[in-house]
Amino acid sequence: MHRCDRNGDxxxxxxxxxxxDNTPWPLPDGRVLYQRWEYIDRSQVDYHHxxxxxxxxTQQMVFYGNMHPSTLMIxxxxxxxxxxxxxxxxxxHGRREHDGFITLVDPRYGxxxxxxxxxxxxxxxxxDPWAFSDDLFMAARGTRLVLLDTAGHEVDLYRLSRDEVQRGLQCHEPRPLAPHPREKVLPDIVDFSNDVGYFYLADVYHGRAMREVPRGTIKKLLVIESLPKPINYTGGMDPLTYGGSFxxxxxxxxxxxxxxxxxxxxxxxxxxxxxxxxDANDMAVKRMRSFTTVQPGETVGCVGCHEPRSNAPLARFGATQALLSTPRxxxxIDDCPDVFDFPRDIQPILDRHxxxxxxYEKTDRGGPYAGKVLLAGDHGPMFSHxxxxxxxxxxxxxxxNRARSNDRPYELGSAASAIFKYIDGSHYGVTADAHEKKMLRLxxxxxxxxxxxxxALGNGSIGGYxxxxxxxxxxxxxTTKAGADVMRRRCDGCHTGTGVLPHAVSDERNVSFWRFDVNDPRLALSRHIVFNLSRPDKSLVLLAPLGRDAGGWELCRKPDGSPHAEFAxxxxxxxxxxxQMVHAAARRLMEIKRFDMPGFRPPEPYLRxxxxxxxxxxxxxxxxxVDPYRLDRRYWESLWYRPPG
Structure with missing residues (x-):
């Protein structure tokens, strides 16, 4: 959302x-009412309020919504x-032309x-509704303008001609040509000479689901910025995450x-x-799920952490401890990257431990494929294994990507992540050092x-979006048609139901990419794990049915549960x-390149x-x-506020 002078300067x-942001409109008290669209670690369709x-x-705050998942409000x-x-x-996600239900919102409820x-x-x-009173409204409805009330009565004010309808015209944005009282004029309070703003938190322990957190538990706030995309190709999060952040x-x-x-x-x-x-171990206790911002020189205050927005600050005698000193x-965090990259920053930790x-190999410590878990960095069709x-x-x-806003303490993020239980020494003696744990946490x-x-967006995948x-x-x-024919003849007899194999490297088997269930048993044989495009001969689709004497893993089973080598x-x-099916996909990936492969070059739309x-x-x-990491950073920095002069 932007503003300008009357002449456009x-x-x-x-x-x-x-x-x-969408459809800003002035309120009688001088504030601007608008729809905010955001994706801060939540569902991409349920929080556009x-x-x-x-x-x-200044003083950006929720008018209605943002806590409970619901519809697009616009x-x-x-x-x-x-x-x-x-x-x-x-x-x-909102329908074309903003079609929807006319709804009245009373902010007195909170x-x-x-x-x-x-x-x-x-x-x-x-x-495009317009209110004449609390019981009389005008709106566009397809090829008509209508007048309606809260009791369900409705009459046409205007209809398009038959010729206009046949030409595909519709009605939009009706406005009465009538005077109305000018909205209150609020003075600007932004200090454009200041290169910072200020946040004040009264009490982090005051808020929803925070009562169970003992005082003294929370030691720091981790400050995170959600970074703007220079380009977008699709409605999902791929390949940034698999069903997570956008x-x-x-x-x-x-x-x-x-x-x-x-x-x-x-x-x-x-x-x-x-x-x-x-907390004291830098583990996440509670996480915001919506962004906030300050204008230059503005101070934004919070009563607590996820507190109900209708709450007033708690009564205190004297200033809080934080206000007894200048703003910090x-x-x-100098010894860790500020923007993480899994192959560069996390895979080396997995390689060591x-x-x-x-x-894929048998070593002195164990393997291969212990516990049917693969943590090698080999490329799959879109992600690494x-x-x-x-x-x-x-x-x-x-x-x-769930429609959920308010988790309990320690329920989300680093503190709730199982990986730390496998690197604390209790799992076959595997012990990561303090810095490695810090990297994983962040x-x-x-x-x-x-x-x-x-x-990395829009390229580097066999079967991207x-x-x-x-x-x-x-x-x-x-090659894929030939491989799929083999699967139909020699695999599909056993691999039925949730065990159906992907018949192509790009075959999702109707598993939703954007909002899948991590407990879906079909994920065990996902295309993202059975095809190895770094070392094609190490693909599970090849190792599992191949007999041990031939170098395979012989993971297939007969109906009685005994081992079976489909390929001797x-x-x-x-x-x-x-x-050859897998090798062809591997060759194609070598041609198009992924972001972590030698010779990778950003796609032309990104450079454009x-x-x-x-x-x-x-x-x-x-x-x-070109170094895409540096280009991204220069793009982000180009959007930073800098005081005039």
Missing amino acids: NIRPISANIEH LWTSRPDG DAKPIPQSDAVVSIFSPG PDDPRAARQITKSPDYR TLERVLGTVPVADDGSAYFEAPPLRSLFFVAL KIEP CVDCHG AYFTMTVRQLFSDNR WIDTGAPYPGTYA FQNTLVETDFDWP STDDRDYEALR EMKRYGILPEDFPSDSP
């Missing part, structure tokens, strides 16, 4: 939303002589109370929490920030991404057909946008070397 952002802000961008406008507003509640919203239409095909997240650092639960600190303005409360500066047993395994084996805890608490660059459709698929390749020898023509943003010169040669 001095355009400046007043929101730090890295997604988008109503917010308010002063016209200068096109909200005030009702005369009332505190309530009329809005469209558009089902799901932003979390379902009683505040009252639906007054029975069908979701209205748009964006990269950056560690800014930590600030101390005083013994009384208070904190007071500086923060960069106009950035999408959120906080994680950490965010302390960077895990892969000897959970890899280790990343896929850590996700579906729930070795780290994130919100999994990776998990910044959304556990696979790539650490947005240049573009506009929610699988692309770069192998279904029609001759690598000379079997059907085995070779399967092998970097030129458009002024990060790269317009005449930048298409074959010149």
